[in-house]
Amino acid sequence: MAQILDRAMVVARGAVAREIDGNFTIYDKENDSVMVLNDSASAIWRLCDGRTGSAIVDELAHHYEANRNEIERDVEAVLERLMTSGLLVRDVVGS
Protein backbone atom coordinates (compact mmCIF):
# COMPACT_ATOMS: atom_id res chain seq x y z
CA MET A 1 0.00 0.00 0.00
CA ALA A 2 2.68 2.42 1.03
CA GLN A 3 4.43 2.10 -2.31
CA ILE A 4 1.61 3.45 -4.46
CA LEU A 5 0.66 6.11 -1.92
CA ASP A 6 4.22 7.42 -1.95
CA ARG A 7 4.21 8.04 -5.69
CA ALA A 8 3.40 11.34 -7.31
CA MET A 9 1.01 10.81 -10.22
CA VAL A 10 -0.26 12.82 -13.14
CA VAL A 11 -2.77 12.28 -15.89
CA ALA A 12 -1.33 10.36 -18.84
CA ARG A 13 -0.90 12.28 -22.10
CA GLY A 14 -3.38 10.05 -23.90
CA ALA A 15 -6.17 10.59 -21.38
CA VAL A 16 -8.97 13.06 -22.10
CA ALA A 17 -11.23 13.79 -19.15
CA ARG A 18 -14.68 15.37 -19.11
CA GLU A 19 -16.60 16.23 -15.96
CA ILE A 20 -20.36 15.79 -16.20
CA ASP A 21 -22.59 16.34 -13.18
CA GLY A 22 -19.58 16.12 -10.88
CA ASN A 23 -18.28 12.82 -12.21
CA PHE A 24 -15.42 12.30 -14.62
CA THR A 25 -15.49 10.21 -17.76
CA ILE A 26 -12.03 9.46 -19.11
CA TYR A 27 -11.25 8.64 -22.72
CA ASP A 28 -7.98 6.82 -23.33
CA LYS A 29 -6.69 7.70 -26.80
CA GLU A 30 -4.02 5.02 -26.69
CA ASN A 31 -6.46 2.16 -26.15
CA ASP A 32 -9.61 3.80 -27.56
CA SER A 33 -11.47 3.00 -24.36
CA VAL A 34 -13.67 4.88 -21.92
CA MET A 35 -13.89 4.72 -18.13
CA VAL A 36 -16.75 6.32 -16.20
CA LEU A 37 -15.68 7.21 -12.66
CA ASN A 38 -18.00 7.17 -9.68
CA ASP A 39 -18.18 9.91 -7.04
CA SER A 40 -15.21 8.82 -4.94
CA ALA A 41 -12.99 7.99 -7.92
CA SER A 42 -13.85 11.38 -9.43
CA ALA A 43 -12.81 13.11 -6.22
CA ILE A 44 -9.47 11.28 -6.36
CA TRP A 45 -8.97 11.98 -10.09
CA ARG A 46 -9.52 15.67 -9.47
CA LEU A 47 -6.49 15.66 -7.13
CA CYS A 48 -4.11 13.79 -9.46
CA ASP A 49 -2.09 16.88 -10.31
CA GLY A 50 1.37 15.67 -9.39
CA ARG A 51 0.83 15.23 -5.67
CA THR A 52 1.47 11.88 -3.99
CA GLY A 53 -1.20 9.37 -3.07
CA SER A 54 -0.62 10.21 0.59
CA ALA A 55 -1.20 13.88 -0.12
CA ILE A 56 -4.46 12.92 -1.84
CA VAL A 57 -5.47 10.95 1.27
CA ASP A 58 -4.63 13.98 3.45
CA GLU A 59 -6.75 16.26 1.29
CA LEU A 60 -9.74 13.92 1.24
CA ALA A 61 -9.48 13.21 4.98
CA HIS A 62 -9.55 16.96 5.55
CA HIS A 63 -12.78 17.37 3.59
CA TYR A 64 -14.69 14.16 4.27
CA GLU A 65 -15.82 12.71 7.57
CA ALA A 66 -14.61 9.21 6.87
CA ASN A 67 -12.18 6.88 8.55
CA ARG A 68 -8.65 7.64 7.31
CA ASN A 69 -7.90 3.94 6.80
CA GLU A 70 -10.97 3.62 4.60
CA ILE A 71 -9.91 6.64 2.58
CA GLU A 72 -6.44 5.17 2.17
CA ARG A 73 -7.88 1.88 0.92
CA ASP A 74 -10.13 3.73 -1.56
CA VAL A 75 -7.31 5.93 -2.84
CA GLU A 76 -4.96 3.00 -3.20
CA ALA A 77 -7.54 0.94 -5.11
CA VAL A 78 -8.51 3.79 -7.43
CA LEU A 79 -4.91 4.82 -8.15
CA GLU A 80 -3.96 1.20 -8.80
CA ARG A 81 -6.80 0.81 -11.30
CA LEU A 82 -6.14 4.11 -13.04
CA MET A 83 -2.42 3.34 -13.33
CA THR A 84 -3.07 -0.18 -14.60
CA SER A 85 -5.42 1.29 -17.19
CA GLY A 86 -2.73 3.72 -18.29
CA LEU A 87 -4.78 6.79 -17.39
CA LEU A 88 -2.36 7.89 -14.66
CA VAL A 89 1.43 7.79 -14.85
CA ARG A 90 4.18 8.44 -12.36
CA ASP A 91 5.23 12.08 -12.30
CA VAL A 92 8.93 11.79 -13.05
CA VAL A 93 9.39 15.55 -12.81
CA GLY A 94 7.79 15.95 -9.40
CA SER A 95 9.14 12.79 -7.77
Place this chain on the structure above:
Amino acid sequence: MADGLASSGPWEFEVDLLGTRIRTRVDDPVLARRLQHLLGDSQALPAGRDVESFEIAGADGSDWILRRNGGGIFRTDTRQRLVEHYFSILNELALDNFSGLAVHAGVVAQGRCAIAFPGPSGAGKSTLVAACVAAGFDYVSDEALCINLSGDLVPYPRPLMLSEASRRVVRPTEVIPNPLPSKHAVSPADLGGRASHSPLQLTHVILADRGGALGLEAIPSSQVIPELLERSFNRHGDPAATFNLVANVARDCRAWHLGYTNAMEAAGLIRRDVPFQTTC
Protein backbone atom coordinates in the same frame (compact mmCIF):
# COMPACT_ATOMS: atom_id res chain seq x y z
CA MET B 1 -49.60 15.80 -61.12
CA ALA B 2 -50.41 16.41 -57.48
CA ASP B 3 -47.48 14.26 -56.32
CA GLY B 4 -45.03 16.22 -58.45
CA LEU B 5 -44.38 13.41 -60.92
CA ALA B 6 -44.78 13.96 -64.65
CA SER B 7 -47.52 12.09 -66.51
CA SER B 8 -45.01 10.17 -68.62
CA GLY B 9 -41.78 8.49 -67.61
CA PRO B 10 -39.09 7.94 -66.78
CA TRP B 11 -39.84 9.59 -63.46
CA GLU B 12 -37.12 11.45 -61.60
CA PHE B 13 -36.87 12.99 -58.14
CA GLU B 14 -34.18 14.33 -55.86
CA VAL B 15 -33.80 14.19 -52.10
CA ASP B 16 -31.20 15.30 -49.61
CA LEU B 17 -29.96 12.87 -46.98
CA LEU B 18 -27.61 14.42 -44.40
CA GLY B 19 -26.14 16.70 -47.06
CA THR B 20 -25.82 14.10 -49.80
CA ARG B 21 -27.96 14.87 -52.82
CA ILE B 22 -29.61 11.76 -54.25
CA ARG B 23 -31.14 11.79 -57.74
CA THR B 24 -33.23 8.78 -58.71
CA ARG B 25 -34.79 7.93 -62.08
CA VAL B 26 -37.43 5.20 -62.17
CA ASP B 27 -39.18 3.69 -65.18
CA ASP B 28 -42.18 2.52 -63.14
CA PRO B 29 -44.71 5.15 -61.99
CA VAL B 30 -46.05 3.09 -59.08
CA LEU B 31 -42.58 2.51 -57.66
CA ALA B 32 -41.58 6.11 -58.34
CA ARG B 33 -44.55 7.37 -56.33
CA ARG B 34 -43.83 4.92 -53.51
CA LEU B 35 -40.16 5.91 -53.25
CA GLN B 36 -41.02 9.58 -53.37
CA HIS B 37 -43.57 9.02 -50.61
CA LEU B 38 -41.05 7.13 -48.47
CA LEU B 39 -38.40 9.80 -48.97
CA GLY B 40 -40.85 12.68 -48.71
CA ASP B 41 -39.59 13.76 -45.29
CA SER B 42 -36.10 14.24 -46.69
CA GLN B 43 -37.10 16.60 -49.47
CA ALA B 44 -37.54 19.70 -47.35
CA LEU B 45 -33.87 19.71 -46.36
CA PRO B 46 -31.44 22.09 -48.09
CA ALA B 47 -29.58 20.84 -51.11
CA GLY B 48 -26.31 19.10 -50.44
CA ARG B 49 -23.09 19.34 -52.38
CA ASP B 50 -22.66 15.85 -53.78
CA VAL B 51 -24.98 14.23 -56.27
CA GLU B 52 -25.37 10.50 -56.49
CA SER B 53 -27.53 9.20 -59.34
CA PHE B 54 -29.58 6.03 -59.33
CA GLU B 55 -31.61 4.42 -62.09
CA ILE B 56 -34.26 1.82 -61.41
CA ALA B 57 -35.73 -0.24 -64.23
CA GLY B 58 -38.25 -3.04 -64.15
CA ALA B 59 -41.43 -1.76 -65.69
CA ASP B 60 -41.08 -4.20 -68.60
CA GLY B 61 -41.90 -7.12 -66.28
CA SER B 62 -38.43 -8.67 -66.25
CA ASP B 63 -36.02 -8.41 -63.31
CA TRP B 64 -35.74 -5.22 -61.30
CA ILE B 65 -32.40 -3.51 -61.95
CA LEU B 66 -30.67 -0.80 -59.88
CA ARG B 67 -27.76 1.17 -61.35
CA ARG B 68 -25.66 3.68 -59.40
CA ASN B 69 -23.94 6.52 -61.24
CA GLY B 70 -24.38 4.58 -64.46
CA GLY B 71 -22.15 1.81 -63.12
CA GLY B 72 -22.74 -1.03 -60.65
CA ILE B 73 -25.80 -3.17 -61.12
CA PHE B 74 -28.04 -4.88 -58.58
CA ARG B 75 -30.57 -7.27 -60.09
CA THR B 76 -33.45 -9.01 -58.29
CA ASP B 77 -36.79 -10.56 -59.15
CA THR B 78 -38.79 -8.77 -56.44
CA ARG B 79 -39.58 -5.11 -56.06
CA GLN B 80 -39.33 -5.34 -52.27
CA ARG B 81 -35.75 -6.60 -52.36
CA LEU B 82 -34.82 -3.85 -54.79
CA VAL B 83 -36.35 -1.22 -52.49
CA GLU B 84 -34.54 -2.67 -49.47
CA HIS B 85 -31.22 -2.67 -51.34
CA TYR B 86 -31.78 0.86 -52.65
CA PHE B 87 -32.40 2.22 -49.15
CA SER B 88 -29.43 0.27 -47.80
CA ILE B 89 -27.12 1.99 -50.30
CA LEU B 90 -28.67 5.40 -49.61
CA ASN B 91 -28.15 4.88 -45.89
CA GLU B 92 -24.50 3.94 -46.36
CA LEU B 93 -23.89 6.94 -48.61
CA ALA B 94 -25.59 9.41 -46.28
CA LEU B 95 -23.74 8.25 -43.17
CA ASP B 96 -20.37 7.94 -44.95
CA ASN B 97 -20.62 11.51 -46.20
CA PHE B 98 -21.86 13.04 -42.94
CA SER B 99 -19.09 15.08 -41.37
CA GLY B 100 -20.46 15.25 -37.83
CA LEU B 101 -21.13 12.59 -35.25
CA ALA B 102 -23.44 9.78 -36.36
CA VAL B 103 -24.48 7.26 -33.72
CA HIS B 104 -26.45 4.09 -34.40
CA ALA B 105 -29.69 5.05 -32.66
CA GLY B 106 -33.40 5.54 -33.03
CA VAL B 107 -34.61 9.11 -32.48
CA VAL B 108 -38.07 10.55 -31.87
CA ALA B 109 -39.23 13.98 -30.76
CA GLN B 110 -41.91 15.82 -28.90
CA GLY B 111 -41.99 19.42 -30.00
CA ARG B 112 -38.34 20.46 -30.11
CA CYS B 113 -37.19 17.88 -27.55
CA ALA B 114 -35.59 14.77 -29.00
CA ILE B 115 -35.06 11.36 -27.42
CA ALA B 116 -32.38 8.97 -28.68
CA PHE B 117 -32.21 5.21 -28.19
CA PRO B 118 -28.65 4.11 -29.06
CA GLY B 119 -28.20 0.44 -29.80
CA PRO B 120 -26.76 -2.09 -32.23
CA SER B 121 -28.54 -3.65 -35.20
CA GLY B 122 -31.20 -6.08 -34.12
CA ALA B 123 -31.70 -4.46 -30.71
CA GLY B 124 -35.22 -3.37 -31.58
CA LYS B 125 -34.58 0.33 -32.26
CA SER B 126 -36.84 0.55 -35.31
CA THR B 127 -39.67 -1.24 -33.52
CA LEU B 128 -39.37 1.04 -30.51
CA VAL B 129 -39.24 4.12 -32.73
CA ALA B 130 -42.27 2.91 -34.69
CA ALA B 131 -44.14 2.31 -31.44
CA CYS B 132 -43.23 5.82 -30.24
CA VAL B 133 -44.47 7.31 -33.54
CA ALA B 134 -47.69 5.33 -33.19
CA ALA B 135 -47.94 6.70 -29.62
CA GLY B 136 -47.76 10.29 -30.84
CA PHE B 137 -44.06 11.18 -30.94
CA ASP B 138 -42.67 12.76 -34.11
CA TYR B 139 -40.26 10.71 -36.19
CA VAL B 140 -36.60 11.76 -36.51
CA SER B 141 -34.75 8.56 -37.47
CA ASP B 142 -34.77 4.82 -36.93
CA GLU B 143 -31.10 4.58 -37.85
CA ALA B 144 -28.88 7.39 -36.63
CA LEU B 145 -28.55 10.20 -34.14
CA CYS B 146 -26.70 12.83 -36.18
CA ILE B 147 -24.97 15.77 -34.50
CA ASN B 148 -23.13 18.29 -36.63
CA LEU B 149 -19.82 19.85 -35.62
CA SER B 150 -21.68 22.78 -34.03
CA GLY B 151 -23.47 20.35 -31.75
CA ASP B 152 -26.86 20.66 -33.46
CA LEU B 153 -29.06 17.64 -34.03
CA VAL B 154 -29.59 16.98 -37.75
CA PRO B 155 -32.75 14.97 -38.55
CA TYR B 156 -32.24 11.87 -40.65
CA PRO B 157 -35.81 10.86 -41.52
CA ARG B 158 -35.06 7.96 -43.82
CA PRO B 159 -37.99 5.51 -44.16
CA LEU B 160 -38.37 3.20 -41.19
CA MET B 161 -37.17 -0.29 -42.03
CA LEU B 162 -39.47 -2.70 -40.26
CA SER B 163 -39.54 -6.46 -40.22
CA GLU B 164 -42.89 -8.16 -40.45
CA ALA B 165 -42.71 -8.91 -36.71
CA SER B 166 -42.07 -5.23 -35.97
CA ARG B 167 -45.02 -4.18 -38.08
CA ARG B 168 -47.26 -6.59 -36.22
CA VAL B 169 -46.18 -5.11 -32.87
CA VAL B 170 -47.08 -1.62 -34.00
CA ARG B 171 -50.12 -2.42 -36.15
CA PRO B 172 -51.45 -5.78 -34.92
CA THR B 173 -54.57 -5.64 -37.09
CA GLU B 174 -52.74 -4.94 -40.36
CA VAL B 175 -52.94 -7.61 -43.04
CA ILE B 176 -49.54 -8.08 -44.67
CA PRO B 177 -49.90 -9.88 -48.00
CA ASN B 178 -47.17 -12.36 -48.94
CA PRO B 179 -44.72 -11.36 -46.20
CA LEU B 180 -41.05 -11.75 -47.05
CA PRO B 181 -38.21 -12.25 -44.57
CA SER B 182 -36.68 -8.92 -45.55
CA LYS B 183 -37.60 -5.54 -44.11
CA HIS B 184 -40.38 -3.25 -45.30
CA ALA B 185 -39.79 0.44 -45.81
CA VAL B 186 -42.56 2.53 -44.26
CA SER B 187 -42.97 6.24 -43.74
CA PRO B 188 -44.08 7.75 -40.42
CA ALA B 189 -47.33 8.69 -42.18
CA ASP B 190 -47.89 4.99 -42.88
CA LEU B 191 -47.86 4.52 -39.09
CA GLY B 192 -50.28 7.37 -38.53
CA GLY B 193 -47.53 9.76 -37.47
CA ARG B 194 -45.30 12.40 -38.97
CA ALA B 195 -41.67 13.41 -39.20
CA SER B 196 -40.35 16.28 -37.12
CA HIS B 197 -39.39 19.39 -39.03
CA SER B 198 -38.61 21.52 -35.97
CA PRO B 199 -35.10 22.53 -34.96
CA LEU B 200 -34.39 19.86 -32.40
CA GLN B 201 -32.51 19.67 -29.13
CA LEU B 202 -31.46 16.27 -27.81
CA THR B 203 -32.80 16.26 -24.27
CA HIS B 204 -32.95 12.56 -23.39
CA VAL B 205 -30.89 9.45 -24.09
CA ILE B 206 -32.51 6.14 -23.22
CA LEU B 207 -30.50 2.93 -22.92
CA ALA B 208 -33.13 0.37 -23.84
CA ASP B 209 -32.92 -3.20 -22.61
CA ARG B 210 -35.33 -5.38 -24.54
CA GLY B 211 -36.24 -8.38 -22.46
CA GLY B 212 -36.01 -6.62 -19.11
CA ALA B 213 -38.92 -5.92 -16.78
CA LEU B 214 -40.93 -2.86 -17.81
CA GLY B 215 -39.49 0.17 -16.09
CA LEU B 216 -37.85 3.53 -16.67
CA GLU B 217 -35.08 4.64 -14.33
CA ALA B 218 -33.00 7.82 -14.34
CA ILE B 219 -29.24 7.14 -14.53
CA PRO B 220 -26.20 9.46 -14.45
CA SER B 221 -25.69 11.13 -17.83
CA SER B 222 -22.09 9.99 -18.00
CA GLN B 223 -23.27 6.39 -18.26
CA VAL B 224 -24.47 6.94 -21.82
CA ILE B 225 -21.02 8.02 -23.04
CA PRO B 226 -19.55 4.51 -23.54
CA GLU B 227 -22.70 3.40 -25.39
CA LEU B 228 -22.77 6.48 -27.64
CA LEU B 229 -19.08 6.02 -28.47
CA GLU B 230 -19.48 2.30 -29.06
CA ARG B 231 -22.38 2.94 -31.43
CA SER B 232 -20.86 5.81 -33.38
CA PHE B 233 -20.36 5.06 -37.06
CA ASN B 234 -17.54 7.47 -37.70
CA ARG B 235 -15.48 7.98 -34.54
CA HIS B 236 -12.28 6.52 -35.94
CA GLY B 237 -11.40 9.65 -37.92
CA ASP B 238 -10.76 11.70 -34.78
CA PRO B 239 -11.63 9.67 -31.67
CA ALA B 240 -10.76 12.40 -29.17
CA ALA B 241 -12.96 14.95 -30.97
CA THR B 242 -15.73 12.38 -31.10
CA PHE B 243 -15.37 11.80 -27.36
CA ASN B 244 -15.75 15.52 -26.74
CA LEU B 245 -18.85 15.72 -28.95
CA VAL B 246 -20.36 12.72 -27.18
CA ALA B 247 -19.49 14.19 -23.78
CA ASN B 248 -21.25 17.41 -24.80
CA VAL B 249 -24.31 15.41 -25.79
CA ALA B 250 -24.29 13.59 -22.44
CA ARG B 251 -23.76 16.82 -20.51
CA ASP B 252 -26.80 18.45 -22.12
CA CYS B 253 -29.29 15.61 -21.76
CA ARG B 254 -30.92 13.42 -19.15
CA ALA B 255 -30.20 9.71 -19.24
CA TRP B 256 -32.48 6.78 -18.60
CA HIS B 257 -32.47 3.01 -18.51
CA LEU B 258 -35.56 1.41 -20.03
CA GLY B 259 -36.51 -2.21 -19.53
CA TYR B 260 -39.27 -3.61 -21.72
CA THR B 261 -40.58 -6.54 -23.67
CA ASN B 262 -43.47 -4.92 -25.52
CA ALA B 263 -42.51 -1.86 -27.57
CA MET B 264 -45.98 -0.31 -27.40
CA GLU B 265 -45.98 -0.54 -23.60
CA ALA B 266 -42.50 0.99 -23.56
CA ALA B 267 -43.65 3.88 -25.77
CA GLY B 268 -46.57 4.52 -23.42
CA LEU B 269 -44.22 4.53 -20.43
CA ILE B 270 -41.85 6.98 -22.13
CA ARG B 271 -44.76 9.23 -23.03
CA ARG B 272 -46.01 9.16 -19.45
CA ASP B 273 -42.79 9.39 -17.44
CA VAL B 274 -40.15 11.25 -19.45
CA PRO B 275 -40.43 14.95 -18.61
CA PHE B 276 -40.32 17.46 -21.46
CA GLN B 277 -39.56 21.10 -20.93
CA THR B 278 -42.09 23.41 -22.48
CA THR B 279 -39.30 25.53 -23.87
CA CYS B 280 -37.95 22.93 -26.25
